Amino acid sequence: MSYQERRTIVSLISTILITAFYFAYVFQKYPDASAYTADVFHFWGSTILILIPVSIVAKIIIYIVFSIINTVATNEQEPSFSDERDKLIELKSTRNSLYVFMVGFLLSMIPLVMSMPPAVMFIILIVAGILSEMAGDISQLYFYRRGF
Numbered sequence: 001m002s003y004q005e006r007r008t009i010v011s012l013i014s015t016i017l018i019t020a021f022y023f024a025y026v027f028q029k030y031p032d033a034s035a036y037t038a039d040v041f042h043f044w045g046s047t048i049l050i051l052i053p054v055s056i057v058a059k060i061i062i063y064i065v066f067s068i069i070n071t072v073a074t075n076e077q078e079p080s081f082s083d084e085r086d087k088l089i090e091l092k093s094t095r096n097s098l099y100v101f102m103v104g105f106l107l108s109m110i111p112l113v114m115s116m117p118p119a120v121m122f123i124i125l126i127v128a129g130i131l132s133e134m135a136g137d138i139s140q141l142y143f144y145r146r147g148f
Helices: 001-027 039-075 084-113 119-145
Strands: none
Touching: 001 039, 001 119, 039 119, 084 119
């Protein structure tokens, strides 16, 4: 298994774990108010805005730990270059990720049209963001495995 495949697997697992722990913590603080009050909008806005830096910091720490453990276990350094194949795989996986998010964004507009609570829209947007990140990682792993 190549370094890129191991890094992609670590990214996929870390995305799942960070999201699970974050939302297990956040949903305990959901306000007991009407679905259309300012408290609910404040809750969802702050949830999304806090998730972004928490995810970034956690991923940086996880990548540092992964790099250290990988170097100790395999005596293999991170490749200092990326060739055209790596760049092409990254571009195609980013494309797939954006497609998934675009579909999720369009789906998140449906609850607003159907007069559902705005919380449904926020949940669909968050899930679309997480699924798009996972789709990018899975695509990247698929393209590396396929030998593209």
